[in-house]
Amino acid sequence: MSNQIGIIGKPNVGKSTLFSALTENIVGIGNYPFTTIQSNIGVAYVRVKCPHIEIGKSCNPKFGKCENGIRYVPVQIIDVAGLVPDAHLGKGLGNKFLDDLRKAEGFIQVVDSTGSLDRQGNFVGFGKFDPMDDYEFVHKEIVMWIAGIIGDNIQKGLRKIESEGGKVEELIHQKVAGLGIDEKTTAMAVKNAGIPSNLKNWTDEDTMRIAEELIKYSKPSMIVGTKADQLSPEQLNILKSRGIFLVSGDYELALKKASKTGLIKYNPGDNDFTIIDETKLNNQQRDALEKIRKFMKMNGGTGVQQALEHMVYDVLNYIVVYPVEDESHWTDKSGNILPDAILMKKGSTALDLAYKIHTDLGENFIRAINGRTKRILGKEYVLNNGDIIKIVAH
Ligand SMILES: Nc1nc2c(ncn2[C@@H]2O[C@H](COP(=O)(O)OP(=O)(O)OP(=O)(O)O)[C@@H](O)[C@H]2O)c(=O)[nH]1
Ligand SMILES: [Mg+2]
Structure with a gap:
């Protein structure tokens, strides 16, 4: 019943850090590609004003919580291994692990805002890569994954339609029902993609166009640039204007930890935090917190909670x-x-x-x-x- 969102992207961009910042699950994070092999699943929360205030009684949430009139609605998050170009041909860890994302309703596509990693996730120097290049090839791999599911044995199905009758959209729907895609969406995608009038002329291109259309309607993405704490204000603005949602998973994780240990008061999504007792902080902690605060001022918060809520309310509608x-x-x-x-x-x-x-x-x-x-x-x-x-x- 629970809604699920997938975190995808090339290796080493900060997917697991973002996952951990969102869900508070402790998972492997490493400064090298392919730290994550098995998918991580956890629960994050989106905020909404709770109607209980209208009746002046507190509510009793079965899942999530309600604090100060704000209800925290659970959303399942899944973090998977990194994708490299030609994953569908078996490169890197391949694309089989994407099957863990079958139930995901949309994707947070993580890109490295600092442009420091090559397509395999190895460090090559600040600003050497365009973050949007990450998006392009990862999107292509997602298309290839869905096309692979549709294309599996499709010629047999098409021949059957030719000899016995039947509808192409029904054939496709059988293949994608496991991705949580309904008949209406499938029919619309097939119609928009356009298919050859003679099914004998069906090619992989037709399969790919249908996959592209299906993704548009049933697995929408947003682009999240992580490691934004490493950017100058100018770089931050440039990337924002290119439609990248900028976050620091690292800082959000640090704030959640500091809040848990009682050093600060911080609610996810806030654009600032308060130090509870100055005398409890050592110099290192104080400096780290001030650095975080400076970034939050510039970015309107760490961006992590805001990114999730943008995904849920604006992208997934x-x-x-x-x-x-x-x-x-x-x-x-x-x-x-x-x-x-x-x-x-x-x-x-x-x-x-x-x-x-x-x-x-x-x-x-x-x-x-x-x-x-x-x-x-x-x-x-x-x-x-x-x-x-x-x-x-x-
Ligand atoms: N400065 C900074 N570093 C970050 C941030 N997010 C992640 N990192 C660092 O980037 C490296 C990779 O982080 P991971 O979260 O393991 O990346 P991943 O995308 O899950 O990597 P794979 O599982 O290997 O694909 C680690 O050294 C993190 O500490 C961030 O917001 N800011
Ligand atoms: Mg990871």
Whole structure:
């Protein structure tokens, strides 16, 4: 049920550091390519104003937490090994590990904002590489991965359609259903890509165009430039203007650690922090914290929490809805107030929500009720951000 976002990029760019900063999981981080071999999975949180303030009672989140009227909604994050050019031909660690990302709804594509690493992730000197080059080849590898899934045995399927009839979009959908891509999206991608009128003329190019279209709609990406703490203000501005979201995973990780040990007060996403007790800091810690503060002033925070929220709310277009069983008190059966906060795509309906909670609830849907207005809603009702919804089913 939980939403998942993948972190991808070439080796050594800072994927695991960003993952660790987001999820607080302790994972291998190393100054060399291919530190990560097995994928890491963890949970991060996006913030949203919690509706419990409207009823003046605190909520009881089953997952995540709620503090000072801010609800922290969980999102699963997955960090995988680094990709190199021609990974689909077996270079580097190959692209098989991408199968761990089948369920990911979108990708945070990490690029090295300092341009210091070659395409294999080896250090070659500051500014030697264009960070956007990372994006281009990694995107191509993702296309090749999906094209590989579609292309697997496709000629056999096409011949069958020619001899027995059937639809190409159905054939493709069978192959990509495991990627969490629905029939509607598949049909749209096939239509946009255009396919040969005579299926005998089908080539790998057709498969690739469909893969490109599918990614656009069902696995959107944002570009995050890590190691931004190494940039000058001018460099920071140039990269920002090129559409790169700049972050320092390293600084966010340090702040979370300092906050955990009680040295500072810091909430992820804030653009500053406060030192709790100056006398507890040694000189080294004080200098490090001041360096971090200087960067945060320049960048409007470390950028890590902001990047995740941009991904969830703007790239994936999610809204937050609160299913309840008692629409009057906004509780579940046991009296927990607003127990669940669920991320749904903008445009989702009451029926989509029912299915997301449980297939049974979707199949036996009768009606929904708006927890605020107590109005009855049909299955086609389009959900609004912050809606509190009861689903009534057989
Ligand atoms: N200055 C700075 N260094 C960073 C930052 N993020 C990562 N690093 C350093 O970059 C190196 C690589 O970091 P990782 O997080 O292991 O990179 P990765 O992309 O997971 O690498 P692979 O798993 O090998 O593909 C380490 O030495 C990190 O300390 C950052 O935001 N700022
Ligand atoms: Mg790693």
